[in-house]
Amino acid sequence: MFDRILFPTDGGDGTDATLDHVLDLAADHGATVHVLYVADTTHDSVTRIGRDVVDVLEQEGEEAVEAVAERAADRGVETVTAVLQGGVAETISAYVDEKGVDLIAMPTRGRSGLDRLLLGSTTERVVREATVPVLSLRPDDGPARYPYRNVLVPTDGSERATAALRRGVEIAARADATLHVLSVVDLGSVGIEAYSGTDALVEAAEETVAEAAAVAEEAGVEVVEHVEVGSSPARGIRTYVEDHDVDLVAMGTQGRTGVERYLLGSVAERTVRTSPVPVLTVPDTDDD
Numbered sequence: 001m002f003d004r005i006l007f008p009t010d011g012g013d014g015t016d017a018t019l020d021h022v023l024d025l026a027a028d029h030g031a032t033v034h035v036l037y038v039a040d041t042t043h044d045s046v047t048r049i050g051r052d053v054v055d056v057l058e059q060e061g062e063e064a065v066e067a068v069a070e071r072a073a074d075r076g077v078e079t080v081t082a083v084l085q086g087g088v089a090e091t092i093s094a095y096v097d098e099k100g101v102d103l104i105a106m107p108t109r110g111r112s113g114l115d116r117l118l119l120g121s122t123t124e125r126v127v128r129e130a131t132v133p134v135l136s137l138r139p140d141d142g143p144a145r146y147p148y149r150n151v152l153v154p155t156d157g158s159e160r161a162t163a164a165l166r167r168g169v170e171i172a173a174r175a176d177a178t179l180h181v182l183s184v185v186d187l188g189s190v191g192i193e194a195y196s197g198t199d200a201l202v203e204a205a206e207e208t209v210a211e212a213a214a215v216a217e218e219a220g221v222e223v224v225e226h227v228e229v230g231s232s233p234a235r236g237i238r239t240y241v242e243d244h245d246v247d248l249v250a251m252g253t254q255g256r257t258g259v260e261r262y263l264l265g266s267v268a269e270r271t272v273r274t275s276p277v278p279v280l281t282v283p284d285t286d287d288d
Helices: 013-029 056-074 088-099 120-129 159-175 192-218 233-243 266-274
Strands: 004-008 032-040 046-049 052-055 079-086 103-107 134-137 150-154 178-186 223-230 248-252 279-282
Touching: 004 013, 004 088, 013 032, 013 056, 013 103, 013 134, 032 056, 032 088, 056 079, 079 088, 088 120, 103 120, 120 134, 120 266, 150 159, 150 233, 159 178, 159 192, 159 248, 159 279, 178 192, 178 233, 192 223, 223 233, 233 248, 233 266, 248 266, 266 279
Parallel strands: 004 032, 004 103, 032 079, 103 134, 150 178, 150 248, 178 223, 248 279
Antiparallel strands: 046 052, 134 279
8 A cells, every 4th residue: 555655754752763663564564665865944043163174963873763773673674864955844845746656655844942853833734735644643642552553534525535535545455453433513603503403413313324334345344333413523523533532534635615614724734733533534535
């Protein structure tokens, strides 16, 4: 399923806390891990040491990618390393296209106190703009379990949710995991006047979940179906993760335009920021 995994790193604590999970995934898939350090050109990093002019960021980058490569070698995982200059998100995107990467796996934060790292807006920008799935890993929540045993796919029936469903089914089938299909009916965004139509919204959500479950069952995957009525899709997703021992959330980066419960931008990004387990965001350009 995954042959070339891109792991952007800054050599910080986020790398140490998430690398083992990436190596578990790569070893399982027989994938090559591309280790990329971006020397952010928006910062002045050139200095003089004795008679030599040295780019400090590039020097740090070489050390960072080599450290990852050594740990990967100990696990028998093949790596390709690169240190490139440029804006972080733009360089990641260009590297994906150039090398034919089929998964980006990245921590949601990097070194404390530095603003050039893989965190916050940079991770979210990569999630929004990536043409391949992005696996976001929160270093603060301890090592993530692999192989996955419970995979959650939130859905509203949109094309991007369907793309995420396909990925979730493939991952669950490979790991013999249970697939949980969730639809959150978001009443908080439609106002009090819409509460009278709650039954219709729930019925539509149940149909969407049933259709998604049928896809999983056809692939021989065990499925759990659930519809949640609440005021926040992101909160509903997180609560379900915590209550059902979920190991991975697979979701689209955008849902149906104009539909109050859709999985758009802020919901996916909020889930990436707050989920205690890895989140796989899948763009609708993912055709595999």
